[in-house]
Amino acid sequence: MAMVRVRRLLLFAAAQALVLWLLCLLAWNPRVQTARTALGDWLNGRHLYPCAFLKRPAVFAHGDSHYYVVWETTCASGTPVLEWWAEAAGSGPAPVRHYTKPSYRTIDGAHHRYTAIIGPVAGAARVSYKASSYRLSTAQHTFSRRGESERTRVLVIADNQNGPTVFRRVLDAIQRHYGSGSGPDAVLHVGDAVQSVDSLGDWQKQMFSPMEDGGGYLQRAPLVFVPGNHDHDKRRTPNNANVYADMYHGLYRTDDLDSVAVKNGSYHRFHHSLSLGGARLIVLDAECPSEEQSAFLERELRSDAFQAARFRIVAVHIPPFMEFWDPYAWNKKGEKHWGEHVRLEYNRLFREHRVDLVISGHQHNYQRSTVRRGEDPARASTITYAIVGGAGGALDRKRVEDWHMYNTTFLDHHFVAMDIDDRRLSWTAHNIAGTVVDSFVIERQVHGPPGAGRER
Known part of the structure; x- marks a missing residue:
């Protein structure tokens, strides 16, 4: 009789462990997490959610x-x-x-x-x-701030719009890559975080909740945000919808937070620059070209901070050279002309001022090209263009152009780990399974003229 009771207790304990295991699987399932966020958003919209x-x-x-x-x-x-x-x-x-x-x-x-x-x-x-x-x-x-000679780890993602479940899978892969005890020092998001800039639900379900659940990167790794066409309200009106994408007003004057322009929503400037370890990064707004932005770009490219940096990077949502898109929208709706100024105006300046790396999103897949620029050994001899639009949105697999320049094309979801120290910039693209799909390294001499080095 005692053996029967022991057997029943063991079976009961095993059943409890099985139920607990299944509940844990459900709790961490990306679909369940997305549904949970949607439910919370619905309850909050009807004022049924507690103050939180x-x-x-x-x-x-x-x-x-x-x-x-x-x-x-x-x-x-x-x-x-x-x-x-x-x-x-x-x-x-x-x-x-x-x-x-x-x-x-x-x-x-x-x-x-x-x-x-x-x-x-x-x-x-x-x-x-x-x-x-x-x-x-x-x-x-x-969060940590790394010195110029220390390794700075940057997570690079873009275009998770309208794909929160896939985005959560990408974030799971990111957490596996970095491990539980560490993570990136910064996150570079190259645009299109949401499908609709004026949808509060999209911002919650597609951007904030996944990134909070998937590693808490919004809290412990400062986000460098490059607004894309989907998360960008171009109106300069008091009721514009840039309620979460307006982080850079007041960049040069911190008291601008109290200005009338900020309070009524009419302020509009997303271009800015900053340092990430030994790299200098310029962020551009592809959606609203302006004389102000063009003057800013030339000024920053010529600046001592940019030219003296070990690595010189530009981030802009729309790539200079796109090859994949919806053919009808590309040819019949004129979307081939979106961001044309990036290629016709800005790219000339990138090459003239020895930009090392141009990072973009917009196109929902991965491409990377390293292009020879000149034979002078005292100058950086290559410029690399990388498209990283694979964090969750529906993939682009139909070719609309062929620039005959890309070394690597990967038509699936992915993320990029970019590590920067005083001697090298290491770039590694991973798919959702964590497999490396592309990598390259830009090396620099510790002593010598800015730009001296090689890429391999």
């Missing part, structure tokens, strides 16, 4: 010594504050804690957005922050 953080504080790179933090609650949280502090490398005195009152914007009754700037933090090795109010509080988040 809808979007935990997300940190965006904001120049070289500032960061822009965005969070959102389902109710007006009351007397909110962003607490932050910066620490230098090694031991030292306790860091000074700063308390910043955020700018508040009511998007609708269920979406209350807060924005604040961290900085200046020049010389800091680590930055920590948390958002709180008398009703709500987040956990402390910390």
